Amino acid sequence: MNKRGYPFLENNRSSALTAYGWNDAWDSAWRDNPHCGNAAYEPARVVAQYSKQYKIMTAGGEKIAAVSGKYAFEAGGRSDFPAVGDFVAAQPLEGEQRAVIHSLLPRLSAMTRKEAGNVVDEQVIAANIDTMFITNALNQDFNIRRIERYLIAVWESGARPVVLLTKADLCDDAEEKVSAVQDIAPGVPVHAVSAHKNQGKEALAPYLRPGRTVAVAGMSGVGKSTLLNWLAEDDLQQVHGIRESDSRGRHTTTHRELFFLPSGAIMIDTPGMRELQLWDAADGWETTFSDIAELAANCRFHDCSHESEAGCAVKEALESGALDARRYGNYKKTERELAHLARKEQAHLRKNEKRAGKQSGAKAGRNARDGKRVRLLELE
Numbered sequence: 001m002n003k004r005g006y007p008f009l010e011n012n013r014s015s016a017l018t019a020y021g022w023n024d025a026w027d028s029a030w031r032d033n034p035h036c037g038n039a040a041y042e043p044a045r046v047v048a049q050y051s052k053q054y055k056i057m058t059a060g061g062e063k064i065a066a067v068s069g070k071y072a073f074e075a076g077g078r079s080d081f082p083a084v085g086d087f088v089a090a091q092p093l094e095g096e097q098r099a100v101i102h103s104l105l106p107r108l109s110a111m112t113r114k115e116a117g118n119v120v121d122e123q124v125i126a127a128n129i130d131t132m133f134i135t136n137a138l139n140q141d142f143n144i145r146r147i148e149r150y151l152i153a154v155w156e157s158g159a160r161p162v163v164l165l166t167k168a169d170l171c172d173d174a175e176e177k178v179s180a181v182q183d184i185a186p187g188v189p190v191h192a193v194s195a196h197k198n199q200g201k202e203a204l205a206p207y208l209r210p211g212r213t214v215a216v217a218g219m220s221g222v223g224k225s226t227l228l229n230w231l232a233e234d235d236l237q238q239v240h241g242i243r244e245s246d247s248r249g250r251h252t253t254t255h256r257e258l259f260f261l262p263s264g265a266i267m268i269d270t271p272g273m274r275e276l277q278l279w280d281a282a283d284g285w286e287t288t289f290s291d292i293a294e295l296a297a298n299c300r301f302h303d304c305s306h307e308s309e310a311g312c313a314v315k316e317a318l319e320s321g322a323l324d325a326r327r328y329g330n331y332k333k334t335e336r337e338l339a340h341l342a343r344k345e346q347a348h349l350r351k352n353e354k355r356a357g358k359q360s361g362a363k364a365g366r367n368a369r370d371g372k373r374v375r376l377l378e379l380e
Contacts, residue, residue: 016059020045020258021128021211021266026087029105035089041102044090046082046127047258054082055257056090056099065090065099078115080104083124084256084268085213109158111215114277114341122279126215126256126268129159131207135218135227136163138171138192145330148184148288149276150217152334156284159215161188162207166223168192168199184327186291195223195230204231210264217270228269232261280345282338289331295323 017026022043035041047062048055054065065088067081075081082088087105092098111125111132134150136142147163154161163181168174174192181190193200207214208231216224229235236259258268278285286293292314296304300311309315317323 016057016061017043017045018211019260019264020047020057021213022087023211025108026105029087030089033089033103033105035102041089041091043105044088044099044101045258046084046086046088049082049084049256054101056088056101058090058092058099060092063090063092063097063099065101067101071102077121079110079112079122079124081124083110083127084258084270085127085129085215087128111153111157111159111217112279113153114279125217125270128213129157129215129268130212131214132157132159132161133207133214133216133218133227134161134163135166135216135222135224137167137222138165138174138177139167141219141221142171142177144180144184145326146219146276147181148327148330149278149334151185151188151288152278152281152284153276154217154284155287156281161185163188163190164204164227165190165192166227167194167196169194169197184324185288193227195226198230201231205263208261208263208265208267211266213258213266213268215268215270220271224269228259228267231263231267232259278334278338279341280338285334285338289327292323292328292331 022045026043030036030043042059044056044058044063044065046054047057052066056063056065067075072081082101082104086107088101089103089105090099090101093100107127109129110127111129112122113125115121115123132154134147134154136147142165151161163185165171165174165177165181171177171192178190178192182188191200191203193204216227218224256268256270258266261267295313295317296306298313299306299309301309304312304314306312306314314323314328318325318328
């Protein structure tokens with residue numbers, strides 16, 4: 001295995017891409033791709049993403065790629081462009097270590113978020129993930145409400161969430177914190193691990209089988225790059241320290257990249273996020289807070305707002321302590337956030353449709369004027 005963690009590849013699609021998750025299902029998807037019948041095109045997987053370029057794995061090894069002009073023109077938004085983990089139809093350029101990406105194979109899963117700032121657009125963090133490790137450090141930055149937020153996004157993605165509580169060697173009550181996370185994430189595996197003490201690695205083995213893709217997400221400073229190096233048994237990513245005052249870290253990973261682990265699994269390391277802004281995650285929200293939905297089903301009124309109605313099962317659970325008030329507060333907060341985002345997205349779509357209508361009208365006007373000029377010339 002070379003320094004970047006990629007296996008040595010033979011020059012054929014099967015041996016090259018099988019190691020990177022290619023299987024019979026992807027073979028079927030490839031046969032449905034319009035570029036399948038063209039000998040100049042071949043499937044590849046995106047293994048790293050930079051500003052406007054990608055590193056892809058093809059049958060002939062790594063190549064630097066960019067999307068075609070037609071691809072860029074037809075893309076409706078940022079999420080239509082390739083992301084790390086995507087399988088694409090690529091055209092290697094003869095005699096060069098470059099390729100052109102012409103299309104995207106349908107994603108089986110995708111971890112997304114709202115793009116930072118005021119831009120109303122979806123950003124894909126990683127695609128075609130089997131398992132998402134939600135990481136949170138067992139130090140001053142431990143935050144149950146943040147874990148709930150990540151759970152919403154992961155359940156929405158189609159991947160399987162697993163919570164990793166890192167830096168367990170810095171915590172005297174790791175078991176209590178594991179129990180606290182299990183309470184808000186029923187059915188989700190929760191593991192306390194320590195790369196520094198080499199603790200907990202054996203519990204992660206079931207997720208790291210050959211050909212399986214695991215992505216790691218979390219805030220800066222939780223130890224994502226340390227986790228990758230530990231599982232890879234190699235220094236694949238540079239590691240920075242954290243501020244002692246608040247246990248916050250600096251961005252170690254500056255781009256998304258896919259690495260091959262000794263177990264045969266594939267791991268996607270992502271840059272730390274200061275904030276995870278949710279995107280179109282109603283299903284993930286309902287799954288994450290399914291316990292509250294079950295309580296609400298027992299309310300006397302089907303349209304209960306859980307504020308002042310008689311016979312409200314949610315209010316009763318809050319008053320008895322069966323439902324944690326902070327968890328319910330986060331439930332309501334994310335509900336308002338998703339509703340606000342939906343309104344903004346609808347307004348954005350209406351604005352784009354209006355702009356497209358104006359452009360179409362202007363084009364029709366130009367065509368009419370051009371037609372009139374042609375008829376005048378014919379009369380002369």
